Amino acid sequence: xxxxxxxxxxxxxxxxxxxxxxxxxxxxxxxxxxxxxxxxxxxxxxxxxxxxxxxxxxxxxxxxxxxxxxxxxxxxxxxxxxxxxxxxxxxxxxxxxxxxxxxxxxxxxxxxxxxxxxxxxxxxxxxxxxxxxxxxxxxxxxxxxxxxxxxxxxxxxxxxxxxxxxxxxxxxxxxxxxxxxxxxxxxxxxxxxxxxxxxxxxxxxxxxxxxxxxxxxxxxxxxxxxxxxxxxxxxxxxxxxxxxxxxxxxxxxxxxxxxxxxxxxxxxxxxxxxxxxxxxxxxxxxxxxxxxxxxxxxxxxxxxxxxxxxxxxxxxxxxxxxxxxxxxxxxxxxxxxxxxxx
Numbered sequence: 001x002x003x004x005x006x007x008x009x010x011x012x013x014x015x016x017x018x019x020x021x022x023x024x025x026x027x028x029x030x031x032x033x034x035x036x037x038x039x040x041x042x043x044x045x046x047x048x049x050x051x052x053x054x055x056x057x058x059x060x061x062x063x064x065x066x067x068x069x070x071x072x073x074x075x076x077x078x079x080x081x082x083x084x085x086x087x088x089x090x091x092x093x094x095x096x097x098x099x100x101x102x103x104x105x106x107x108x109x110x111x112x113x114x115x116x117x118x119x120x121x122x123x124x125x126x127x128x129x130x131x132x133x134x135x136x137x138x139x140x141x142x143x144x145x146x147x148x149x150x151x152x153x154x155x156x157x158x159x160x161x162x163x164x165x166x167x168x169x170x171x172x173x174x175x176x177x178x179x180x181x182x183x184x185x186x187x188x189x190x191x192x193x194x195x196x197x198x199x200x201x202x203x204x205x206x207x208x209x210x211x212x213x214x215x216x217x218x219x220x221x222x223x224x225x226x227x228x229x230x231x232x233x234x235x236x237x238x239x240x241x242x243x244x245x246x247x248x249x250x251x252x253x254x255x256x257x258x259x260x261x262x263x264x265x266x267x268x269x270x271x272x273x274x275x276x277x278x279x280x281x282x283x284x285x286x287x288x289x290x291x292x293x294x295x296x297x298x299x300x301x302x303x304x305x306x307x308x309x310x311x312x313x314x315x316x317x318x319x320x321x322x323x324x325x326x327x328x329x330x331x332x333x334x335x336x337x338x339x340x341x342x
Contacts, residue, residue, distance in 0.1 A: 100115055109130060109131060110129075113132065118136060120139070122142040123142060128147065131148070133151055133156055136156045143161055144166060145164070146163075147167050149168070151172070154176065156173070157176070158177060160180045161178070162181075162182045164185060166186055171192070173196050174195055175195040176196045181198070181203070182202050183203045183206060184204050185206060186207070187207050189208070192211075194213065197216070198217060199218070202221075203221060203223050207227045209228065213233045218237065218241045220241060221241045224246070227247045229247060229249055230250040239257055239258060240261060242262045244262050244266060245266060246266045250269075252271070253268075255275045256276045258277065259278070259279050260282075267287040269287045269307075271288075272291070274292055275296060279299045281301045283302055283303050285306060291312070292312045294312055298318050301318075303321055305325045307327045308328050309329045309331060310330040313331060313341075323339075
């Protein structure tokens with residue numbers, strides 16, 4: 001494709017020549033560069049002028065341009081879509097050869113990127129609310145501060161993605177993979193995370209109020225100071241997860257497995273924890289007032305100083321549990337294995 005220097009500038013012409021050699025994303029985006037504007041560092045613009053004036057060689061300029069692309073310093077943005085910016089970074093596979101045609105959809109925000117492989121792409125600050133992202137791979141991608149309300153991410157792969165402060169309220173993440181994500185301050189209110197795998201996720205300070213986490217996996221995840229008001233966490237695998245100081249009132253924790261998990265100072269009052277497995281859990285000073293713990297396994301749990309006022313412990317196993325200083329007023333203590341049981 002022949003493009004005059006006066007139309008797009010010498011630096012952009014260099015991009016058309018060089019980008020296919022550096023990134024598969026560049027090859028696809030170069031098909032119609034008039035649909036994009038671009039930003040680059042001042043030093044690269046100066047190099048462009050020096051090359052145009054013949055003061056440096058083409059190989060010298062290409063070397064500097066290659067460096068800018070490989071280090072994410074050359075940014076492209078659709079001219080009519082200012083709400084979305086793609087940053088070319090090492091490992092970017094945006095619009096990789098052989099992908100379905102829908103992967104070139106730029107009708108933001110409600111793009112159809114179902115089944116696309118965008119592994120490692122930088123999509124920070126993007127507006128993708130309501131987008132079809134089913135089965136997408138965003139493994140290792142940067143999606144920080146992005147707006148993904150009502151987006152469909154069913155069966156998506158976001159393993160080890162950067163999701164800090166992303167807004168995923170009411171998003172569909174059914175059976176999605178979010179292993180090891182960096183997702184502090186995530187908004188997942190009303191989101192569907194049923195069957196999702198969040199093993200080892202770092203999600204401190206996140207909000208999951210009214211979210212569905214039925215049969216999800218949070219093993220080893222860090223959710224310190226997070227909110228789960230009225231969330232459905234039934235059947236959850238939360239072994240060794242950290243919920244310290246979290247607000248979890250009214251959650252459905254029925255049948256959940258949380259062996260060795262940390263609930264220290266968490267508020268789980270009015271929660272349904274029937275048949276929950278909490279053996280060895282750290283629940284010191286936790287708020288469990290009026291919770292239902294029927295037939296729960298609390299063996300060897302640390303409940304020192306916990307508020308169990310009005311709690312139903314019928315059939316619960318408290319063998320070896322530390323109940324030192326626990327508040328038990330009004331509790332139903334038809335439990336087993338502990339001196340407090342009647």
